[in-house]
Amino acid sequence: MTGSQDLALYVHWPFCVSKCPYCDFNSHVRATIDQAAWRDALLADLAHEAALLPGRRLTSVFFGGGTPSLMPPATVAAVLDAAVAAWPPAEGLEVTLEANPSSVEAARFADLARVGVNRVSLGLQSLDDAALRFLGRAHGAHEGLEALDVAQTAFPRVSFDLIYALPGQPIEAWNTELARALSFGTEHLSLYQLTIEPGTRFATEAAAGRLVIPDGDSAADLFEVTRGATAAAGLQAYETSNHARPDAESRHNLTYWRYRDYAGIGPGAHGRRGRLATVRRKKPENWLDAVTRNGHGIEREDRLDPRSRAVEALLMGLRLTEGVDLDRIASLANGDAPIDFRAVALLERQGLLIREGPRLRTTEVGALLLDGILEAVVRPDAVAA
Structure with missing residues (x-):
């Protein structure tokens, strides 16, 4: 089976114990959840996609959220069973589940591993109690590290997240925290700079002047420290914020x-x-009602024209250290790559991009300025296409 027939499956579990002040993900707090109804609805939504995507090979399943570690293991098992029944799994099928590092959820790790989860992404976010309180996290640093220990025992593959570039965070403090994080021997780290997302409580605080994150120069210094420390520890950056040992990428x-x-x-x-972009209904109750009525939770199916697909591929691919294949970008756009090659040449001379045959990628310095590079290299007419 060719790579073009490969398929990944994303499963969204929208519920959390509480809403973090920096989070703009589709997460919701509910007093009660009808677990049987949710399991049946997820299976119906999956069956709808399976009917439209026959003959594919399943390469990965990702349970995201929200907090999918709050899902009953039986629900996870039912979804996985349905997925591999619908699509033959690739050898070494990757099954990831995002988890909060609380003792309650860690107690489920062994059961989740037994039903087929083989990779966990743990939302530690910080190793410092004061930072965790600032970030609105429900766990403390000690509880988080205990959950990491349980995860590394239960699952063959483990990743965890940290957030840096917090207000007033000295570079020395982040260097120390990062060194400690790297000492745990985890194969994969996701290291994100704090950003202020619209609609979050932090956005309200920032608008009122009560919250100020590091400026561009300070954030760049923290980014460089991060790249240097992870590379020295054998976890190369393969994407803007993600670092892994060889063959341990997500x-x-x-x-x-x-x-x-x-x-x-x-x-x-x-x-x-x-050529279709699908979007499910966002509010949990609306999605559940839609599945009951229609057999699926789809709100929109948008047909993507060739240039839109090429622009999306370019914007996503330049996040990767490996960069993008320009021939593929042109193919997606029916031969007319939506790229401003004069801008590319200028950025090459400035040491921000490297073009090697058909591949285009950012340099280490260019990775610091990714947003500006993306804006520059996409032809203006391509955005409106």
């Missing part, structure tokens, strides 16, 4: 960044079926 996320097909089920989930 195969599922690489599907997004390499612009391959994926099915998305659950509230607010996005998907790509060839």
